[in-house]
Structures are given as structure tokens and as C-alpha cells.
Amino acid sequence: MLPIGHHEADKAKAGSKANPWRLSVAPMMDWTDRHCRTFHRILTRRTLLYTEMVTTGAVLHGPRERLLGFDSAEHLVALQLGGSDPAGLAASARIGADWGYDEINLNVGCPSDRVQDGRFGACLMREPALVGECVAAMVAAVAVPVTVKCRLGVDDQNIEEALDAMATAVFGAGAAALVVHARKAWLQGLSPKENRDVPPLDYGRVHRLKAAWPDRVVAINGGIRTIEEAQEQLAYLDGVMIGRAAYGEPALLIEADPQVFGEAAPVADGFEALERFEPYLAARLAEGVRLASMTRHLLGLFNGRRGARAFRRHLATAGTRPGADLSTLREAAALVSRAEPLEQAA
The missing domain is CATH 1.10.1200 (Non-ribosomal Peptide Synthetase Peptidyl Carrier Protein; Chain A)
Known part of the structure; x- marks a missing residue:
């Protein structure tokens, strides 16, 4: 079979417009670079792919070809940004859209110390109004969808109140979709690695959020290891984002197009x-x-x-x-x- 070409990428881009968030591979620092994404696209035409998080400072002042360059075969592909300044995020979103990304995503979930020091990532769960301002600025700056990826809450926050406040802010500001990592982030006491496993998963909380927002796109992330488990979540939600499982066992993505999208797999094995x-x-x-x-x-x-x-x-x-x-x-x-x-x- 020939290498993936522009016509296949264009077909995937057109065919996924109705709900591009039905299945995606999570943005993962040091993992989902352009080489990884190009390989994942060979395994699945339809699954939405995300970049690693790129800070607004890097987008505005860094080497853009190295940070933002991607192969046209990667479509659909979204750029994830980290930041908390509405003007900087708007400018970065505009640059990302000009580079050809199909979506701009705001990171409100990363729990690393560096992210906290920069006042972005998971610590923004405490500032839903600011997140709303950021999303509104990004939406005004670009024609492509603007989305948010967040946690259930941080530290001692009540996850019912925290997640409701975030959803109200981002949907009110025009976000096209909200992806929820179904765990709290503990900014004090747990490392970024521990934050991926130690806080318990609460899928029910994300299901309740979707029930409260039936006309908005809500997707789930966290602990989903197989396409079969993704299908179980799709009974309740608009989309599923698979992270480490898709990276650690990429062959599972060969099952994505047949099982999730009802189309033939692009490769046999x-x-x-x-x-x-x-x-x-x-x-x-x-x-x-x-x-x-x-x-x-x-x-x-x-x-x-x-x-x-x-x-x-x-x-x-x-x-x-x-x-x-x-x-x-x-x-x-x-x-x-x-x-x-x-x-x-x-």
C-alpha cells in the first residue's frame, strides 16, 4: 500500500467535521511530536491527533518551524497551547491557525511545577472566569474550533462545583468542546507522574456534566486502555481521548476506524x-x-x-x-x- 497521501488526509479532514472529537489521541509532553503523529495517522485516518503542549511564549518568540511544523498527512491535527494571558493566547491561536491546525486547544489540566509557576495548566481550574476570558479571546481570533482540556478540579476543590464552573465559563465563551480528564489534580503532594495514576477516576462525574450540557460537546480522558472501553464511554459522551495506551500500544489504533467510525482500517497490521x-x-x-x-x-x-x-x-x-x-x-x-x-x- 502507498504511503499516506494528501488525498487521504483531505478525506479524513472532510469526513470528521460532524464530530471530530469522537476519538482522539491525547496531547502528551515529549511523546506526541510530529514523528509520533505521522505514524499514528498511518494507523487511523479518522482519529483526531494533538500536539504536545506549546506555551504562548514559545509560539510568540521561539523557533516556529521546530515547534509548530507538521506534515500535511497529519490532519485532523490540533495545537494545544499553554498560557493564561488572553492577548497572548489570541495571538498564539492566530499563528497556529495560520500554520494550518484544525483546532486550538487550551491546557487547563497539566499539573507540573513549571506550569504552576507560569500560572497555567491545572491551576487555572481555580480561575474559571479567567479561562473564559482566554477562550473568548481565542475564539474571536480564529475561525477554527477552540477547545479546552481540564481536570475535575484541583486539591480540595469540590468537583461538582469546580467542573460546573469551568464548563459554564468555557461554553459561555464559545468553546466548541470540553475534554475532561476524569481525575482531580493534586498540585500539592503529588508529582506530575503520580497525578496521572493516584487520584481516582470518576467517570460518573463527566457523565453528569454531559447530561447537564446535552447540546455541547463533552469528551472524556483518563484510564481508557482499549477501543472497546472507548466505545463504552461513547454511550454517554460525545468523544473519548486515549492517552498512554495509544502511545504504549499504538497498534490498538488500527481498530479505531472500523470499530468507532465504521470504515476500513488503513493498514492490516x-x-x-x-x-x-x-x-x-x-x-x-x-x-x-x-x-x-x-x-x-x-x-x-x-x-x-x-x-x-x-x-x-x-x-x-x-x-x-x-x-x-x-x-x-x-x-x-x-x-x-x-x-x-x-x-x-x-
Whole structure:
């Protein structure tokens, strides 16, 4: 099968307009870069993809090609911004829209210390009025949808009151969708990593939010590990955002188009996906990008097949050496059995 082309990207872009948030891959710092997104798009035509969070300061003053550049095959693709100044967010949103992003998302969920020091991310759960001002400024600046990703609340906030206040603010300001990570963030006492696992999930709270806003798009994130679990959530909500599971086991995205969108999968399996990824890899290698910078996103591709561990090991060793190229990836893939996946990976 040929590498993903512009006509396929255009088809995906047109076909997802009714509800582009039905299934998405979460923005994840240090993970969902342009190489990761290009590979994910090979696995699924319809799933909405997000960038890593980019701060307004970086957008306004940093190297934009490195920070914002993306392959046209990635559509639908959204830019996630971090910031709390309405003017800066409006200017950054305008730049993102000019670069061709299909959506601009505001981060109101990241719990890291750096984010708190900059007065954005999850700490903005305490300032719904300010978030509303930010969203209104962004909506006024761009024609593409503006969305928000938030938590249930932070620290000792009441999650009923905090989430209701946030939804009222962002929907009132014109947000097209609200994605809720169904956990609190504990800004005091838990690390960013612990905040992804320790606070308990409360899917019911997000379901109640949707019931209160039947005419607005509400999507859920947090702890969803399979396409089947995503489908269960779609019985209550407009959309599902999958995070670490989609990154750690990207082959699950091959199931997305058939099971969620009722369309044929673009590839049969991980082997075909690698073949279609090769032209992109070759182009980036010619530009001086290291193979390991791209193949680090593939390590979980063959989980469940005999040889998966050998595949990972080869990429983690030979793939990081100077001069590693497509032959290195092919050598790694040759270590994996093409037989039906086993229940336990080798």
C-alpha cells in the first residue's frame, strides 16, 4: 500500500467535521511530536491527533518551524497551547491557525511545577472566569474550533462545583468542546507522574456534566486502555481521548476506524504500518534527524507478538547508534513473528 497521501488526509479532514472529537489521541509532553503523529495517522485516518503542549511564549518568540511544523498527512491535527494571558493566547491561536491546525486547544489540566509557576495548566481550574476570558479571546481570533482540556478540579476543590464552573465559563465563551480528564489534580503532594495514576477516576462525574450540557460537546480522558472501553464511554459522551495506551500500544489504533467510525482500517497490521512509515523516515533521515528520535514511538507496536521484546531491544541499541537507518528498523521488524499475536508477548 502507498504511503499516506494528501488525498487521504483531505478525506479524513472532510469526513470528521460532524464530530471530530469522537476519538482522539491525547496531547502528551515529549511523546506526541510530529514523528509520533505521522505514524499514528498511518494507523487511523479518522482519529483526531494533538500536539504536545506549546506555551504562548514559545509560539510568540521561539523557533516556529521546530515547534509548530507538521506534515500535511497529519490532519485532523490540533495545537494545544499553554498560557493564561488572553492577548497572548489570541495571538498564539492566530499563528497556529495560520500554520494550518484544525483546532486550538487550551491546557487547563497539566499539573507540573513549571506550569504552576507560569500560572497555567491545572491551576487555572481555580480561575474559571479567567479561562473564559482566554477562550473568548481565542475564539474571536480564529475561525477554527477552540477547545479546552481540564481536570475535575484541583486539591480540595469540590468537583461538582469546580467542573460546573469551568464548563459554564468555557461554553459561555464559545468553546466548541470540553475534554475532561476524569481525575482531580493534586498540585500539592503529588508529582506530575503520580497525578496521572493516584487520584481516582470518576467517570460518573463527566457523565453528569454531559447530561447537564446535552447540546455541547463533552469528551472524556483518563484510564481508557482499549477501543472497546472507548466505545463504552461513547454511550454517554460525545468523544473519548486515549492517552498512554495509544502511545504504549499504538497498534490498538488500527481498530479505531472500523470499530468507532465504521470504515476500513488503513493498514492490516504493524508490519504494513512500518512499510508505509518508511518514506517519511527516509525523508527525515536525509534531513539529519536521528532514527531513534522517530523509532522511539514504535517500541510498543508489536506487543502481544513473539519477538516483541527483541524488536524493542534492537531499536533501543542498534537504533541509537550513529548511522542507524531504515535497514536497522527492518532488522528489528524481522525479529517479530508474523503469526497471530500471542496472549503473552515474548
